Amino acid sequence: MADILAAPQQAVSKQADRDEQFRTLGAISAAHWVSHFHIFALPMLFPFLKQQLNVGYIELGFALTVFAVSSGLTQAPIGYLADHIGARKIxxxxxxxxxxxxxxxxxxLTYSWLIVSAAVLGLANSVYHPANYAILSAHMNEARMGRAFSVHTFAGFLGGAVAPAVMAGLVATVGVHGALIAAGAIGPLVALFIFGVGIPDANAVDRRTGGGSRQSVVTPALAALTIFFLLLSLSNAGISNFGVVALMSGYGATFSAANLALTAYLGASAAGVLAGGFLADHTDRHGQVAAVCFAVNAAILLVIAVSNLPQLPLIGLMGLAGFLSGVIAPSRDMMVRDAAPPGAAGRAFGIVSTGFNIGGIISPLLFGWIMDRNLPHWVFGGSVVFMVLTVILALATERRPERSRPARA
Known part of the structure; x- marks a missing residue:
């Protein structure tokens, strides 16, 4: 009789757990959407900021460098705070x-305030990964953890994908000042939504493996992968941050057409992440996957760099290039996982991710300099060069995993 009475209670408890996980994943994914949307909000306004602030593209690029430095330097301290005062609060x-x-x-709207805002925005951006992953790791079902991370990543890509179209629409309706205010207001609104949903904090994180491996994590393989992440950042940053202004000034594209092309690139990247997760689960040759995708991408971008395409073919090729760049993401992460010493995956990902931060510092100045020299075709040409280097490094650093994968539920 007791078992009969307990069964409905267990079913209710399991349903409550699933509902909480669904709310948590939705809320955290919404926050990740905001993160990527805010990253792209400023670059989408560069054509207008250049006129209103009377500065060059290298000065605008410097703002993105300040953003990257601020975000990179504060990632570790913010992670410490998330563990000690609560990830949800952070x-x-x-x-x-x-x-x-x-x-x-x-x-x-002044140039000095642009630099200050970029620094503050970089600090805010450093919050998302430590806090989001701490909460998801504590409260998602282990059997569905990978899919939860995939949805979280997809939401971030989607935020970046819609940023060009949303910012273009805001500029057309409320102007540059209004567009900045409206884009900023999304942050507190999502914070209010998360507060109302009442997601759990990450205090329940299991720290039993906190000691991890004590062997050195700075291995030649991870050093090479750090460079790989740097090249990956450089190959994408020029298109993401300066693609619109390059298409407008060098290819005769209108602001709307250029934004549509970039939206296709970023939107297809989000879809590619989901497809890439399926592919990464069915192969151990992650370096080859990355190399093939980047080789095809390099060929596509070379066509864009050397020709003035009509609007529809341009948008189509940008979409294909974006899809392939998304497919690479899960294989990229698996390359790091395979190279990480046992029990040291967290530190390994922390080390290689500095490549992204370094790329975020260098790329705005590099591609801003290219635009100031009136060489818009080299925004795409430079990306081709970095992609070719990435292909070579992906093949050179590929290794078969030395340990068997855990069984999947």
Whole structure:
């Protein structure tokens, strides 16, 4: 009789757990959407900021460098704070801080405020990965953890994908000042949504393996993968941050057409992430997957770099290039996992991710300099060069995993 009475209670408890996980994943994914949307909000306004602030593209690129430096330097301290005062609290603060940075710039649009806002926005951006992954790791079902991370990543890509179209629509309706204020307001609104949903904090994180492996994590393989991440950042940053202005100034594209092309690139990247996760689960040759995708991507971007394509073929090729760049993401992460010493995956990913931060510092200045020299075709040509180097390094660093994969539920 007791078993009969307990069965409905267990079913209710399991349903409650599933509902909480669904709410948590949705709320955290919404925050990741905001993260990527805010990353792309400023670059989408570069053509207008250049005129209103009377500065060059290298000065605008410097703002993105400040963003990257601020975000890179604060990742580790923010992760420490998330573990000690609560990841949920840190996440809510980051959403509000990032929103305040853009709202402040919209209310006081000067170059000095642009630099200050970029620094504050970088600090806010450093919140998302430590806080989001801490909460997801603590409360998602282990059997579905990979899919939860995939949805989280997809949401981030989607935020970047819609940023060009959303910012273009805002500029057309409320102007540059209004666009900045509206983009910033999204942060506090999502923070209010997360607060209302009442997601759990990450205090329940299992720290039983906190000691991890004590062997050195700085291996030649991980050093090479750090360079791989740097090249990956450089190959994508020029298109993401300067693709619109390059297409407008060098290819005769309108602001709307250029934004559509970039939206196709970023939107297809989001779809490619989901396809790439399926592919990564069915092969151990992650370096070859990355190399093939980048080789095809390099060929596509070379066509764009050397020719003035009509609008529809341009958007189609940009979409294909974006899809392939998304497919690479899961294989990229598996390359790091395979190279990480046992029990040291966290530190390994932390090391190689510095390549992204370094790329974020270098790329705005490099591609801003290219645009100031009136060489818009080299925004795409430079990406081709970095992709070719990435192909070579992906093949050179590929290794078969030395340990068997855990069984999948």
């Amino acid at each position: 996440l809510l603060m980051g959403l509000c801080l990032g929103g305040a940075a853009l709202i402040g710039l919209g209310l006081h």
